[in-house]
Amino acid sequence: MNVKPWFSYSAMLQTFAAVCALAAAGAAQAAEVGVTDTEVRIGQFAAQTGPAAELGKRMQMGILAHFNAVNAAGGVNGRTLKLVSRDDGYEPEKAAAAVKALIEEDKVFALIGSVGTPTTLAAVPAINAAGIPLVGPFTGAQALREPFNRNLFHVRASYFDETERIVQHLSTVGITKIAVFYQNDSYGKAGLEGVTRALAKRNLKPAASVTVERNSVDVTAPLAEILKAAPEAVIQISAYKSCAALIKQARAKAYGGQFFNVSFVGSKALAEELGDTGAGVTISQVVPFPYTPSSAIVREYQQRMTEAGHKDFDFSSMEGFMAAKVFTEGLRRAGKTLTREGLVTGLESMREVNLGGFIVSYGPKNHEGSRYTDLTIIGRGGRFVR
Template sequence: MKPAKKLAAMAALFAAVMLPAHAQILVGQTAGFSGQVAAGVRETTDGALLFLDAVNAKGGVNGQKVELVSLDDKFDPKLAAENARKLIEEQSVVALFLTRGTPHTQAIIPLLDKHGVPLVAPSTGAIVLHRPVQKYIFNVRATYQREAEKAMTHLASMGVKRIALVSANDTFGDDGIAGALKGLAASNLQPVLQEKFDRAKPDFAPIVAKAAKADAQAVLMVASGAAVVDATNALRQAGSAAQIVTLSNNASSGFIKSLGANGRGVIVTQVFPNERAMTFPLVKEAQDLARAKGLGELSPAMLEGFAGAKVLVEGLRRAGPKPTREKLQAALETLRKFDLGGLELNFSPEDHTGLDFADLSIIGTDGKFRR
């Protein structure tokens, strides 16, 4: 090879080696991949990855692939905050995404405010994340209060009047109960029992005894999956036939499996359309991608993650070819009348609620959510 050509080849090789790897958009997630909410967390994340993988397969967003960096916080608010710090300060993620839990999400708000990092689609319906508006939090799903209120008015319309309210002693529990009390008040009812339990060390025996004494026809459980399963088992072992009702944080296939035979007839509120309702383009898109990957049927939790990923990607797309935290924040606030696929989502600087859809489902004898 002639010297000039050899030098040119060496220069080209050197340039190739020195060029940075294909740029990726880093998005961070902290959630309880182990512990009492693990089943739901895995399903929401699988749903999100279903959409993100499809986007990346087509070249990503503005030519950049989106990488989701997920850390396990074991459903511990303190660990959630530390994970968020690592993702923001050490890995320089452009956004946080799909956190799980009310106190857990609240624990990371100071970090969002300090670094100007948007959080998209937290998997919690806490009213404190909606009102007053949290500048850096962009909710996609409806509030727990909306769900609980709808559940209570539904029970009242069926003639169920003796309703017990049981909740974890945390901000999530308080939030759901506030909505339930609104629904009961609208139906001119009062709860026959209102009890809290220690989220870390629940003891349902005394609560079950009180529910039996109050002759409760229905029991609303505002708690995470494992606690609701334990409480349901305790009620059934005590001979109670009370209707069990819980919120959409437990809308996962894993929750149904954990309930086993006691799952039949449990009412679970939902914040997205029926995962088998192909008339919704959102559902059809998710179903088609799931089948293509051999994942089988969708769960409501997967659909929540899928919808959240669609919002995240649209925000990144509007943020331009070199998205920053600031650009993404501004872009998300332009999502007005954004069609998720049969559901219209709206954000503005004054409103970060997104959707207000709420529905009810019941676990059938086949172990599936029915509407």
């Protein structure tokens, strides 16, 4: 008696292939690092301890102020945002270890708000190896912009933009004898190059170029060189502790020239370190003035910070807030099926996006974000004026 098999070999192969395809699709969906149906894990490596700790803490504060508001409203495409932070002490070796741990141990989907040039540079090899996006690094160094790196998305202007703005201002008011005090690492050298380039455009050279070691406040030798050169102004490219030490000691020796800083110094932290000595110190900025609700993004920042229990506004937390705002917009554009490639594509689709008075623009070969700069002055009582 011949009985036909109830299931043909051909049909069995087709069914097996279909099951494998479904399993592979499910595995691919589940395999995206740091993403579940309800949550996205985002990593930050930044100083939480040491002489630059306030920069990392304030950056984190701004990021969380935005993330908390987004989560309270239901998240992005149904997923809440969880920030995982690791302390790098503003040291390159610790930063490299921190970003490796975020990627391999914490299994984060993407990175946001790193703080510092040497630390971010030290993390780049691990970032590139993992193909993980980093949004809004708190650095304006050209070495992180050239050559183009598809994994890095800048929100702030570069140090070249900031130092050009400072030198332009000084030359406009007739000040041409300018010294540079810079941190002896990739950050300080990036700023020095920016100042030198800006001066060269005006057929000028630094009156003196002096250095300080990272995380050090030993400024005795560099101050002696500055006083010997007697410049009309000093442009500082360092962190707030060393910059404050130099200004205080210079004032104590009756130096009457002007002091200028780039935004990375940490404006609020510098003003607090200086106290009454800070009046008249100028700082270039790369985000809107956070103290006056004159634009939609500043009003939103102030509201979110207040909701998070913070009423002490400042530039660093404003930058963290803006980095988080750009990040979440990229997530939204990436869609429900979230991948790292989708986040990159989503961010690159942001062309001339107005975030409420601050324009951010990216493209497949342009991750610069913004070239916005401003100048602020520390006034009496540590208050900032434009």
